[in-house]
Amino acid sequence: MFELNNILRQNIKNLTPYSSARDEYTGEASVFLDANENAFGSPLSNAYNRYPDPMQHQLKLRLSSVKGVPARNIFLGNGSDEAIxxxxxxxxxxxxxxxxxVPPTYGMYQVSANINDVEAKKVLLTDDYQLNLEGIAEAIDKNTKLIFICSPNNPTGNSINRxxxxxxxxxxxxxVVIDEAYINYSRQKTFIQELTEYANLVVLQTLSKAWGLAGLRVGMAFASEEIIEVMNKVKPPYNINEASQLLxxxxxxxxxxxxxxxxxxLQERDSLVLTLKKLDFVLDIYxxxxxxxxxxxxxxxxxxxxLVQHGIIIRDRSKVELCEGCLRITIGTPAENETLITTLQQYK
Known part of the structure; x- marks a missing residue:
């Protein structure tokens, strides 16, 4: 049975979060002399001299209407990596x-584990890139706090069996953390709607992929109000800048x-797959x-x-477990995909 207090670190339970000037005041005012900002403005066309909303209330309200989730169940981070x-x-x-x-999977789970001095137990996916439930069950012990599942999975592209x-x-x-960075492209429905069913569920999404905002670094976590409160307690006070919030x-x-x-x-993906399959050096496309x-x-x-010699950059995943001999190719514009195919047809 999941109980939040049983897995929360003691120092986090006792943590008094930093209280910023904008945390201590809510409402309307015309003169702000509380945060030691530059009152004269910014040397830019837009004024960024004021600190941003530390809890991103307006952005969360908009996301709430788009995602169908109460704002209190949303955490915003500097990319999903901050949430991780x-x-x-x-x-x-x-x-x-x-x-x-569960490799092969998104590499930041391992990197974050290393940074935080936390062991990351690896349970390889099956040959068809699905969960090895028996292996996961054997790996769990009394100190196992998180399980990371990327679905659709990176770098394999497939959705994990629901x-x-x-x-x-x-x-x-x-x-259980379900990373849905690519969910907008998937036939599988999001797990966001299951938040009321599972108190131990955290769903990660991002505005970097389908929304085309990778340069703004806005990631989302959806979870119970209790988990969101913990994450807000730990995050830096102004983790999403004003420009990113407005844009x-x-x-x-x-x-x-x-x-x-x-x-x-999706149309370009299907077309690219059909064309690539005709190349004699392509053995399989997952x-x-x-x-x-x-x-x-x-x-x-x-x-x-x-491809690099011809100015085309893809990802070589051939050294990743279960991805031997594999390349990961992002779907580009029709013109970019045509350039890729034309170039690959010259490879011998």
Whole structure:
């Protein structure tokens, strides 16, 4: 049975978070002399001399309407990577606790574990890139606090079986983190709607992929109000800058444009797969629910180097466990995909 206080670090339970000037005051005012800001403005066309809303209230309200989740269940971070790091710092005692990751998967789970001096137990995915539930069950011990699952998975592109994830949620006494960075491209529905069913569920999403805002660094975590309160307690006071908040608010008003780009991306993905399959050095292309494909080849490094020479950059994943011989290719514009194909047709 999951109980938040049983896995929360003692020092976090006792933590008094930093109280910023804007935390202590809410409401309307015309003169702000509380935060030691430059009262004369900024040397820019827009004034950024005031500190941003530390809890991003307006942005969370807009996201609430887009995602169908109460604002109190939303955490915003400097990319999803900040949310990942805060989960480690909130729930994992360095040198004592451990987490479970399921390679091949997103590399920041391991990096964050290393930074926080937390053991990351690896339970490899199966040959068809699904969870090894028996292996995960064997790896769990009394110090296992988090399980990270990326779905759709990076770098393989496939969605993880929903029933398997629900099995973990129902039986694990720690937190299950589902990273849905690519969910906008997936046929699988988001786990956000399951927040009321599972107190130990954290869902990560981002504005960096389908929303095209990678340069703004706005990541989201959706969880119970209790977990969100912990994350807000641990985060830096002004972790999302004013420009990112304003631009993200503007972008969230263009849902139709984003949906059209998603549609085009999926069409381009299907077209690219069909064309790549005709190349004799392509051995397999794995099913994808993301805006990229994993391609098994006869010579991953040789193909990668050849493309680099022609100014085309993809990812060589051939040294990643269970991805031997594989290249990860992001779906580009029609023109970019055409350039890729034309160049690959010259490879010998």
């Amino acid at each position: 790091d805060i989960l480690f710092r909130s729930f994992c005692n360095p040198g004592v606790d451990n987490v479970i990751i 029933d398997d994830i629900e099995t973990l949620l129902a039986n694990f006494s720690g937190i 993200a608010l503007e972008a969230l008003g263009n849902v139709a444009q984003v949906n059209e780009w998603i549609k085009q991306t 099913p994808s629910d993301a805006n990229f494909i994993l391609v098994k080849t006869t010579s991953a490094r040789g193909i990668y180097d050849f």
